[in-house]
Amino acid sequence: MKLLEIENLVARYGAADVLKGFSFSVEEGSIVALLGANGAGKSTTLRAISGLVPHVTGDIKLAGESILGRKTEAIVRLGISHVPEGRRVFPGLTVRENILLGASNRRGLKRRQMDSEVDATFDLFPDLQRLEHALGWTLSGGQLQMVAVARGLMAKPRVLLLDEPSLGLAPLIVQQVFKIISEIRNRGTTVLLVEQNAHMALSVADEGHVLETGRILVSGKPADLWNDKQVRAAYLGGLAG
Protein backbone atom coordinates (compact mmCIF):
# COMPACT_ATOMS: atom_id res chain seq x y z
CA MET A 1 0.00 0.00 0.00
CA LYS A 2 1.16 3.50 -0.79
CA LEU A 3 1.38 5.15 2.62
CA LEU A 4 2.77 8.51 1.55
CA GLU A 5 2.12 10.03 -1.87
CA ILE A 6 3.73 13.19 -3.20
CA GLU A 7 1.97 14.52 -6.29
CA ASN A 8 3.34 17.26 -8.52
CA LEU A 9 4.90 19.06 -5.55
CA VAL A 10 5.86 22.70 -6.11
CA ALA A 11 7.34 24.81 -3.29
CA ARG A 12 8.20 28.45 -3.52
CA TYR A 13 10.49 30.63 -1.43
CA GLY A 14 10.00 34.22 -2.53
CA ALA A 15 10.06 34.32 -6.31
CA ALA A 16 12.02 31.11 -6.82
CA ASP A 17 10.60 27.61 -7.12
CA VAL A 18 12.65 25.35 -4.91
CA LEU A 19 10.65 22.26 -5.81
CA LYS A 20 9.56 22.27 -9.42
CA GLY A 21 6.79 19.72 -9.55
CA PHE A 22 7.67 16.08 -8.96
CA SER A 23 5.87 13.00 -7.71
CA PHE A 24 6.83 9.87 -5.86
CA SER A 25 5.32 7.55 -3.31
CA VAL A 26 6.46 5.59 -0.29
CA GLU A 27 5.24 2.02 0.20
CA GLU A 28 4.21 1.07 3.71
CA GLY A 29 7.03 -0.71 5.55
CA SER A 30 9.78 0.43 3.20
CA ILE A 31 12.73 2.80 3.35
CA VAL A 32 12.80 5.36 0.55
CA ALA A 33 15.90 7.50 0.10
CA LEU A 34 15.99 10.99 -1.40
CA LEU A 35 19.48 11.70 -2.66
CA GLY A 36 21.14 14.65 -4.25
CA ALA A 37 23.58 17.49 -3.79
CA ASN A 38 23.19 20.47 -1.50
CA GLY A 39 20.31 22.68 -2.59
CA ALA A 40 18.59 19.97 -4.63
CA GLY A 41 15.42 20.33 -2.55
CA LYS A 42 15.67 17.24 -0.36
CA SER A 43 15.15 18.97 2.98
CA THR A 44 12.52 21.26 1.50
CA THR A 45 10.56 18.17 0.45
CA LEU A 46 10.55 16.89 4.04
CA ARG A 47 9.70 20.34 5.37
CA ALA A 48 6.82 20.60 2.90
CA ILE A 49 5.47 17.23 4.07
CA SER A 50 5.59 18.48 7.68
CA GLY A 51 3.76 21.67 6.80
CA LEU A 52 6.74 23.95 7.42
CA VAL A 53 6.88 25.46 3.92
CA PRO A 54 4.24 28.16 3.43
CA HIS A 55 3.71 28.18 -0.33
CA VAL A 56 3.21 24.65 -1.60
CA THR A 57 1.00 23.37 -4.41
CA GLY A 58 0.35 19.88 -5.70
CA ASP A 59 -0.71 17.32 -3.14
CA ILE A 60 0.67 15.30 -0.25
CA LYS A 61 -1.37 12.31 0.88
CA LEU A 62 -1.04 10.09 3.91
CA ALA A 63 -2.86 6.79 3.42
CA GLY A 64 -4.90 8.33 0.62
CA GLU A 65 -5.94 11.43 2.58
CA SER A 66 -4.59 14.85 1.65
CA ILE A 67 -2.60 16.57 4.39
CA LEU A 68 -1.56 19.59 2.35
CA GLY A 69 -2.29 22.88 4.08
CA ARG A 70 -2.63 21.36 7.52
CA LYS A 71 -0.72 22.73 10.47
CA THR A 72 2.52 21.06 11.49
CA GLU A 73 1.07 19.99 14.83
CA ALA A 74 -1.90 18.33 13.11
CA ILE A 75 0.37 16.50 10.66
CA VAL A 76 2.41 15.03 13.52
CA ARG A 77 -0.78 13.88 15.18
CA LEU A 78 -1.73 12.03 11.97
CA GLY A 79 1.48 10.03 12.28
CA ILE A 80 4.29 11.76 10.41
CA SER A 81 7.28 12.30 12.64
CA HIS A 82 10.12 14.50 11.37
CA VAL A 83 13.70 14.29 12.66
CA PRO A 84 15.13 17.46 11.15
CA GLU A 85 18.59 18.29 9.95
CA GLY A 86 20.89 19.32 12.79
CA ARG A 87 19.03 17.10 15.30
CA ARG A 88 17.50 20.07 17.12
CA VAL A 89 17.68 18.38 20.51
CA PHE A 90 16.47 20.85 23.17
CA PRO A 91 19.73 21.96 24.79
CA GLY A 92 18.28 22.85 28.19
CA LEU A 93 16.34 19.61 28.69
CA THR A 94 17.71 16.22 29.66
CA VAL A 95 17.93 13.25 27.31
CA ARG A 96 14.97 11.66 29.03
CA GLU A 97 12.87 14.83 28.83
CA ASN A 98 13.72 15.29 25.16
CA ILE A 99 12.62 11.76 24.34
CA LEU A 100 9.51 12.09 26.51
CA LEU A 101 8.37 15.16 24.58
CA GLY A 102 8.41 13.06 21.41
CA ALA A 103 5.06 11.67 22.55
CA SER A 104 3.44 15.14 22.58
CA ASN A 105 1.40 14.27 19.48
CA ARG A 106 -0.38 11.42 21.25
CA ARG A 107 -3.30 12.83 23.15
CA GLY A 108 -4.54 11.27 26.35
CA LEU A 109 -1.38 9.26 26.90
CA LYS A 110 -0.72 8.71 30.61
CA ARG A 111 2.58 9.91 32.05
CA ARG A 112 3.33 6.46 33.42
CA GLN A 113 2.83 4.89 30.00
CA MET A 114 5.12 7.54 28.48
CA ASP A 115 7.83 6.84 31.02
CA SER A 116 7.73 3.12 30.35
CA GLU A 117 7.90 3.79 26.61
CA VAL A 118 10.98 5.96 27.12
CA ASP A 119 12.54 3.05 29.01
CA ALA A 120 11.64 0.79 26.09
CA THR A 121 13.42 3.05 23.57
CA PHE A 122 16.64 2.42 25.47
CA ASP A 123 16.51 -1.13 23.98
CA LEU A 124 17.21 0.38 20.60
CA PHE A 125 19.60 3.03 21.95
CA PRO A 126 21.43 1.38 24.86
CA ASP A 127 24.06 4.14 24.98
CA LEU A 128 21.43 6.68 25.92
CA GLN A 129 20.39 4.93 29.12
CA ARG A 130 23.40 6.07 31.12
CA LEU A 131 22.97 9.59 29.69
CA GLU A 132 19.29 9.93 30.51
CA HIS A 133 19.82 12.78 32.96
CA ALA A 134 22.43 14.60 30.87
CA LEU A 135 21.38 17.93 29.37
CA GLY A 136 21.08 18.19 25.59
CA TRP A 137 23.91 20.65 25.14
CA THR A 138 26.44 18.30 26.74
CA LEU A 139 26.02 15.51 24.16
CA SER A 140 28.24 14.60 21.22
CA GLY A 141 26.97 14.61 17.62
CA GLY A 142 26.32 10.88 17.56
CA GLN A 143 24.50 10.97 20.89
CA LEU A 144 22.40 13.92 19.70
CA GLN A 145 21.41 11.96 16.60
CA MET A 146 20.36 8.99 18.72
CA VAL A 147 18.27 11.25 20.97
CA ALA A 148 16.67 12.92 17.95
CA VAL A 149 15.71 9.57 16.40
CA ALA A 150 14.51 8.15 19.72
CA ARG A 151 12.39 11.28 20.22
CA GLY A 152 10.97 10.93 16.69
CA LEU A 153 10.00 7.32 17.39
CA MET A 154 8.14 8.26 20.59
CA ALA A 155 5.48 9.76 18.32
CA LYS A 156 4.70 6.16 17.22
CA PRO A 157 4.78 7.44 13.64
CA ARG A 158 3.43 5.69 10.57
CA VAL A 159 6.13 7.49 8.59
CA LEU A 160 9.45 8.67 10.00
CA LEU A 161 11.14 11.48 8.07
CA LEU A 162 14.90 11.51 8.65
CA ASP A 163 16.91 14.47 7.38
CA GLU A 164 20.65 13.86 6.97
CA PRO A 165 21.07 11.55 9.95
CA SER A 166 24.72 10.88 9.09
CA LEU A 167 25.79 14.51 8.74
CA GLY A 168 28.96 15.29 10.67
CA LEU A 169 29.26 11.88 12.32
CA ALA A 170 32.31 9.63 12.51
CA PRO A 171 32.17 6.64 10.10
CA LEU A 172 31.69 4.12 12.88
CA ILE A 173 28.75 6.10 14.29
CA VAL A 174 27.27 6.46 10.80
CA GLN A 175 27.18 2.68 10.48
CA GLN A 176 25.52 2.42 13.86
CA VAL A 177 22.88 5.00 12.83
CA PHE A 178 22.07 3.13 9.63
CA LYS A 179 21.82 -0.16 11.49
CA ILE A 180 19.22 1.50 13.68
CA ILE A 181 17.35 2.83 10.62
CA SER A 182 17.12 -0.73 9.25
CA GLU A 183 15.93 -1.93 12.61
CA ILE A 184 13.23 0.75 12.69
CA ARG A 185 11.92 -0.46 9.33
CA ASN A 186 12.08 -4.08 10.49
CA ARG A 187 9.90 -3.12 13.44
CA GLY A 188 7.28 -1.86 10.99
CA THR A 189 7.83 1.89 10.63
CA THR A 190 8.02 3.38 7.15
CA VAL A 191 11.04 5.64 6.62
CA LEU A 192 11.63 8.51 4.21
CA LEU A 193 15.33 9.25 4.36
CA VAL A 194 17.16 12.30 3.04
CA GLU A 195 20.90 11.78 2.67
CA GLN A 196 24.01 13.09 1.02
CA ASN A 197 25.80 9.92 1.97
CA ALA A 198 24.32 7.97 -0.95
CA HIS A 199 26.46 4.94 -0.29
CA MET A 200 25.01 4.34 3.17
CA ALA A 201 21.49 5.41 2.22
CA LEU A 202 21.28 2.98 -0.71
CA SER A 203 22.65 0.18 1.45
CA VAL A 204 19.46 0.25 3.55
CA ALA A 205 16.85 1.70 1.16
CA ASP A 206 14.27 -0.23 -0.84
CA GLU A 207 13.95 2.56 -3.38
CA GLY A 208 15.78 5.79 -4.16
CA HIS A 209 15.15 9.07 -5.96
CA VAL A 210 17.91 11.39 -7.05
CA LEU A 211 16.94 15.06 -6.92
CA GLU A 212 18.57 17.83 -8.90
CA THR A 213 17.55 21.49 -8.50
CA GLY A 214 13.99 20.74 -7.51
CA ARG A 215 13.29 17.88 -9.92
CA ILE A 216 13.63 14.12 -9.74
CA LEU A 217 16.48 13.20 -12.08
CA VAL A 218 16.17 9.45 -11.77
CA SER A 219 14.35 6.90 -9.60
CA GLY A 220 14.82 3.23 -9.03
CA LYS A 221 15.96 0.34 -6.90
CA PRO A 222 19.32 0.86 -5.20
CA ALA A 223 21.06 -1.57 -7.54
CA ASP A 224 19.75 0.26 -10.60
CA LEU A 225 20.87 3.60 -9.22
CA TRP A 226 24.31 2.20 -8.54
CA ASN A 227 24.57 1.12 -12.15
CA ASP A 228 23.35 4.40 -13.63
CA LYS A 229 26.51 6.03 -14.95
CA GLN A 230 25.20 9.56 -14.86
CA VAL A 231 24.04 9.18 -11.31
CA ARG A 232 27.28 7.60 -10.19
CA ALA A 233 29.33 10.33 -11.69
CA ALA A 234 27.31 13.18 -10.32
CA TYR A 235 25.92 12.03 -7.01
CA LEU A 236 27.28 8.80 -5.72
CA GLY A 237 30.75 9.92 -4.87
CA GLY A 238 32.38 10.03 -8.30
CA LEU A 239 33.03 6.29 -8.40
CA ALA A 240 32.17 5.97 -12.10
CA GLY A 241 34.75 4.00 -13.99
Added chain:
Amino acid sequence: MAIFLQLLFTGLGIGAIYALVALGFVLLIRAASVVNFAQGQFAMVGAYMLVVCFNVLELPYLVSMALSVVLMGLFGVIFAFVTYWPLRHRGGLPVIISTIGASIFLENIVLVLYGPSPAVLPGLFDSPGFQVGPVFMDSQYLSILVSVALLVALQYFIFEKTLLGKKLQATSQDKEMASLLGIPVAGMILFTFAYSAMLGGLAGMLVAPVLFVSVGMGGLIALKAFAANIIGGYGSIPGAILGGLALGVAETLGAGYISVPYKDAFAFAMLLMFLMVRPQGLFGEKISEKA
Protein backbone atom coordinates in the same frame (compact mmCIF):
# COMPACT_ATOMS: atom_id res chain seq x y z
CA MET B 1 21.86 46.46 63.69
CA ALA B 2 18.15 46.80 64.44
CA ILE B 3 17.84 49.46 61.75
CA PHE B 4 19.77 47.32 59.30
CA LEU B 5 17.49 44.32 59.87
CA GLN B 6 14.41 46.48 59.57
CA LEU B 7 15.65 47.97 56.30
CA LEU B 8 16.60 44.51 55.05
CA PHE B 9 13.07 43.24 55.71
CA THR B 10 11.46 46.18 53.94
CA GLY B 11 13.97 45.96 51.09
CA LEU B 12 13.24 42.29 50.54
CA GLY B 13 9.52 43.05 50.50
CA ILE B 14 9.80 45.74 47.84
CA GLY B 15 12.42 43.65 46.01
CA ALA B 16 9.99 40.76 45.85
CA ILE B 17 7.62 42.99 43.87
CA TYR B 18 10.39 43.82 41.41
CA ALA B 19 11.20 40.12 41.23
CA LEU B 20 7.62 39.24 40.40
CA VAL B 21 7.43 41.74 37.56
CA ALA B 22 10.91 40.73 36.37
CA LEU B 23 9.82 37.09 36.37
CA GLY B 24 6.89 37.83 34.06
CA PHE B 25 9.28 39.80 31.89
CA VAL B 26 11.80 36.94 31.61
CA LEU B 27 9.15 34.32 30.87
CA LEU B 28 7.94 36.27 27.84
CA ILE B 29 11.48 36.83 26.62
CA ARG B 30 12.12 33.11 26.83
CA ALA B 31 8.84 31.76 25.47
CA ALA B 32 8.04 34.28 22.77
CA SER B 33 11.24 36.35 22.43
CA VAL B 34 9.09 39.34 23.38
CA VAL B 35 10.57 42.20 25.39
CA ASN B 36 7.35 43.45 26.92
CA PHE B 37 7.54 47.13 27.80
CA ALA B 38 4.01 47.01 29.18
CA GLN B 39 4.96 44.61 31.98
CA GLY B 40 4.80 47.47 34.50
CA GLN B 41 1.37 48.47 33.24
CA PHE B 42 0.27 44.90 33.91
CA ALA B 43 0.94 45.71 37.58
CA MET B 44 -1.07 48.92 37.28
CA VAL B 45 -4.00 47.19 35.54
CA GLY B 46 -3.93 44.44 38.19
CA ALA B 47 -4.06 46.97 41.00
CA TYR B 48 -7.00 48.80 39.39
CA MET B 49 -8.82 45.50 38.89
CA LEU B 50 -8.48 44.92 42.62
CA VAL B 51 -9.73 48.47 43.26
CA VAL B 52 -12.81 47.78 41.13
CA CYS B 53 -13.50 44.37 42.67
CA PHE B 54 -12.91 45.42 46.29
CA ASN B 55 -13.69 49.16 46.53
CA VAL B 56 -16.44 49.37 43.93
CA LEU B 57 -18.07 45.94 43.78
CA GLU B 58 -17.31 45.42 47.51
CA LEU B 59 -16.43 41.75 47.12
CA PRO B 60 -14.43 40.13 49.94
CA TYR B 61 -10.70 40.91 49.70
CA LEU B 62 -9.46 37.41 48.85
CA VAL B 63 -12.29 36.85 46.37
CA SER B 64 -11.43 40.20 44.77
CA MET B 65 -7.80 39.19 44.46
CA ALA B 66 -8.60 35.76 43.02
CA LEU B 67 -11.05 37.27 40.53
CA SER B 68 -8.53 39.95 39.54
CA VAL B 69 -5.83 37.34 38.97
CA VAL B 70 -8.15 35.32 36.72
CA LEU B 71 -9.13 38.49 34.84
CA MET B 72 -5.44 39.33 34.43
CA GLY B 73 -4.92 35.96 32.76
CA LEU B 74 -7.67 36.79 30.31
CA PHE B 75 -6.20 40.26 29.87
CA GLY B 76 -2.83 38.65 29.04
CA VAL B 77 -4.40 36.58 26.25
CA ILE B 78 -6.13 39.64 24.77
CA PHE B 79 -2.87 41.59 25.08
CA ALA B 80 -1.09 38.80 23.17
CA PHE B 81 -3.67 38.82 20.38
CA VAL B 82 -3.49 42.58 19.97
CA THR B 83 0.21 43.41 20.43
CA TYR B 84 2.05 40.19 19.54
CA TRP B 85 0.01 37.96 17.27
CA PRO B 86 -0.26 40.17 14.16
CA LEU B 87 3.48 40.95 14.32
CA ARG B 88 4.88 37.59 15.41
CA HIS B 89 6.67 36.86 12.14
CA ARG B 90 8.21 40.32 11.85
CA GLY B 91 11.04 39.94 14.37
CA GLY B 92 11.61 41.53 17.76
CA LEU B 93 11.56 45.28 17.16
CA PRO B 94 8.00 45.71 15.83
CA VAL B 95 6.67 43.78 18.83
CA ILE B 96 8.72 45.92 21.24
CA ILE B 97 7.29 49.08 19.69
CA SER B 98 3.84 47.55 19.84
CA THR B 99 4.20 46.84 23.58
CA ILE B 100 5.43 50.40 24.17
CA GLY B 101 2.31 51.62 22.37
CA ALA B 102 0.19 49.29 24.48
CA SER B 103 1.75 50.64 27.69
CA ILE B 104 0.80 54.22 26.73
CA PHE B 105 -2.66 53.10 25.68
CA LEU B 106 -3.24 51.23 28.95
CA GLU B 107 -2.22 54.19 31.10
CA ASN B 108 -4.50 56.52 29.19
CA ILE B 109 -7.49 54.22 29.08
CA VAL B 110 -7.27 53.79 32.87
CA LEU B 111 -6.89 57.56 33.20
CA VAL B 112 -10.09 58.04 31.18
CA LEU B 113 -11.96 55.39 33.15
CA TYR B 114 -10.71 56.21 36.63
CA GLY B 115 -9.37 59.72 36.59
CA PRO B 116 -6.05 61.06 37.81
CA SER B 117 -6.57 60.87 41.57
CA PRO B 118 -4.89 57.85 43.15
CA ALA B 119 -6.97 55.13 44.75
CA VAL B 120 -6.24 53.63 48.14
CA LEU B 121 -6.43 49.94 48.95
CA PRO B 122 -6.28 48.46 52.44
CA GLY B 123 -3.94 45.57 53.17
CA LEU B 124 -4.86 41.93 53.25
CA PHE B 125 -4.78 41.93 57.07
CA ASP B 126 -6.35 44.38 59.53
CA SER B 127 -3.39 44.15 61.88
CA PRO B 128 -0.50 46.41 60.84
CA GLY B 129 2.01 43.73 61.83
CA PHE B 130 3.96 42.41 64.80
CA GLN B 131 7.34 42.73 66.43
CA VAL B 132 9.96 39.97 66.10
CA GLY B 133 13.01 40.98 68.13
CA PRO B 134 14.23 44.27 66.72
CA VAL B 135 12.25 44.00 63.48
CA PHE B 136 8.69 45.14 63.00
CA MET B 137 7.11 42.68 60.56
CA ASP B 138 4.75 44.84 58.55
CA SER B 139 1.86 42.57 57.58
CA GLN B 140 1.72 43.77 53.95
CA TYR B 141 5.45 43.30 53.35
CA LEU B 142 5.18 39.92 55.01
CA SER B 143 2.29 38.88 52.77
CA ILE B 144 4.27 40.08 49.74
CA LEU B 145 7.24 37.94 50.75
CA VAL B 146 5.14 34.88 51.51
CA SER B 147 3.14 35.20 48.28
CA VAL B 148 6.24 35.60 46.16
CA ALA B 149 7.95 32.64 47.85
CA LEU B 150 4.87 30.49 47.18
CA LEU B 151 4.69 31.64 43.57
CA VAL B 152 8.36 30.90 42.95
CA ALA B 153 7.88 27.43 44.44
CA LEU B 154 4.79 26.87 42.29
CA GLN B 155 6.62 28.03 39.21
CA TYR B 156 9.56 25.75 39.97
CA PHE B 157 7.16 22.85 40.33
CA ILE B 158 5.37 23.62 37.05
CA PHE B 159 8.55 24.14 35.04
CA GLU B 160 10.66 21.35 36.44
CA LYS B 161 8.23 18.66 37.46
CA THR B 162 5.33 18.71 34.99
CA LEU B 163 5.03 17.83 31.33
CA LEU B 164 3.42 21.22 30.70
CA GLY B 165 6.57 22.86 32.07
CA LYS B 166 8.78 20.78 29.81
CA LYS B 167 6.64 21.72 26.82
CA LEU B 168 6.91 25.38 27.76
CA GLN B 169 10.69 25.05 28.03
CA ALA B 170 10.86 23.22 24.70
CA THR B 171 8.81 25.98 23.08
CA SER B 172 11.11 28.65 24.45
CA GLN B 173 14.22 26.78 23.25
CA ASP B 174 13.12 25.89 19.69
CA LYS B 175 9.60 26.71 18.50
CA GLU B 176 9.79 24.96 15.15
CA MET B 177 11.10 21.74 16.71
CA ALA B 178 8.39 21.92 19.36
CA SER B 179 5.73 22.12 16.65
CA LEU B 180 7.35 19.14 14.86
CA LEU B 181 6.75 17.13 18.04
CA GLY B 182 3.08 18.12 18.10
CA ILE B 183 3.44 20.62 20.95
CA PRO B 184 0.79 23.34 20.45
CA VAL B 185 3.24 26.22 20.20
CA ALA B 186 0.61 28.95 19.88
CA GLY B 187 -1.14 27.63 22.98
CA MET B 188 2.12 27.58 24.93
CA ILE B 189 2.86 31.19 23.98
CA LEU B 190 -0.66 32.35 24.90
CA PHE B 191 -0.35 30.52 28.20
CA THR B 192 2.91 32.35 28.87
CA PHE B 193 1.29 35.71 28.13
CA ALA B 194 -1.59 34.87 30.46
CA TYR B 195 0.75 33.70 33.22
CA SER B 196 3.03 36.68 32.77
CA ALA B 197 0.08 39.06 33.04
CA MET B 198 -1.08 37.25 36.18
CA LEU B 199 2.36 37.66 37.77
CA GLY B 200 2.51 41.34 36.81
CA GLY B 201 -1.03 41.95 37.99
CA LEU B 202 -0.42 40.17 41.26
CA ALA B 203 2.66 42.32 41.84
CA GLY B 204 0.46 45.40 41.43
CA MET B 205 -2.17 44.03 43.81
CA LEU B 206 0.39 43.13 46.47
CA VAL B 207 2.17 46.47 46.33
CA ALA B 208 -1.06 48.51 46.11
CA PRO B 209 -1.59 48.81 49.89
CA VAL B 210 2.01 50.03 50.30
CA LEU B 211 1.93 52.60 47.47
CA PHE B 212 -1.01 54.53 46.14
CA VAL B 213 -2.77 52.95 43.19
CA SER B 214 -2.11 55.41 40.39
CA VAL B 215 -1.96 55.38 36.61
CA GLY B 216 1.79 55.98 36.63
CA MET B 217 2.66 53.33 39.23
CA GLY B 218 3.67 50.78 36.58
CA GLY B 219 6.38 52.80 34.88
CA LEU B 220 8.88 52.92 37.71
CA ILE B 221 8.19 49.31 38.73
CA ALA B 222 8.84 48.20 35.14
CA LEU B 223 12.11 50.11 34.99
CA LYS B 224 13.23 48.54 38.24
CA ALA B 225 12.17 45.09 37.03
CA PHE B 226 14.12 45.61 33.82
CA ALA B 227 17.15 46.64 35.89
CA ALA B 228 16.60 43.53 38.03
CA ASN B 229 16.78 41.43 34.87
CA ILE B 230 20.09 42.94 33.86
CA ILE B 231 21.53 42.62 37.35
CA GLY B 232 20.38 39.00 37.60
CA GLY B 233 21.45 38.09 34.07
CA TYR B 234 19.31 38.84 31.04
CA GLY B 235 16.79 36.07 30.43
CA SER B 236 17.64 34.11 33.59
CA ILE B 237 14.77 33.04 35.86
CA PRO B 238 16.78 32.73 39.10
CA GLY B 239 18.52 35.93 38.03
CA ALA B 240 15.21 37.80 37.82
CA ILE B 241 14.30 36.76 41.35
CA LEU B 242 17.68 37.46 42.90
CA GLY B 243 18.17 40.65 40.87
CA GLY B 244 14.81 41.96 42.05
CA LEU B 245 15.54 41.20 45.70
CA ALA B 246 19.04 42.72 45.45
CA LEU B 247 17.66 45.87 43.89
CA GLY B 248 14.97 46.25 46.54
CA VAL B 249 17.51 45.80 49.35
CA ALA B 250 20.03 48.18 47.75
CA GLU B 251 17.54 51.01 47.31
CA THR B 252 16.07 50.58 50.78
CA LEU B 253 19.48 50.49 52.47
CA GLY B 254 20.54 53.53 50.43
CA ALA B 255 17.39 55.37 51.40
CA GLY B 256 17.71 54.38 55.05
CA TYR B 257 21.38 55.17 55.58
CA ILE B 258 22.10 57.92 53.06
CA SER B 259 19.16 59.75 51.58
CA VAL B 260 15.48 59.00 51.05
CA PRO B 261 14.94 61.28 48.02
CA TYR B 262 17.74 59.46 46.22
CA LYS B 263 16.11 56.03 46.72
CA ASP B 264 15.59 55.41 42.99
CA ALA B 265 19.07 56.69 42.20
CA PHE B 266 20.59 53.93 44.35
CA ALA B 267 18.70 51.32 42.35
CA PHE B 268 19.91 52.68 39.05
CA ALA B 269 23.43 53.28 40.34
CA MET B 270 23.50 49.56 41.08
CA LEU B 271 22.37 48.87 37.52
CA LEU B 272 25.14 51.09 36.13
CA MET B 273 27.69 49.42 38.36
CA PHE B 274 26.67 46.01 37.04
CA LEU B 275 26.73 47.21 33.43
CA MET B 276 30.30 48.40 33.95
CA VAL B 277 31.73 45.61 36.07
CA ARG B 278 29.65 42.54 35.31
CA PRO B 279 27.45 43.18 32.27
CA GLN B 280 26.38 39.54 32.01
CA GLY B 281 24.73 39.85 35.43
CA LEU B 282 24.72 37.39 38.29
CA PHE B 283 23.53 34.35 36.33
CA GLY B 284 24.05 35.43 32.75
CA GLU B 285 26.44 33.93 30.30
CA LYS B 286 29.31 36.04 29.14
CA ILE B 287 28.61 37.03 25.57
CA SER B 288 31.57 38.21 23.56
CA GLU B 289 31.41 39.64 20.11
CA LYS B 290 32.13 37.19 17.35
CA ALA B 291 35.28 37.85 15.44
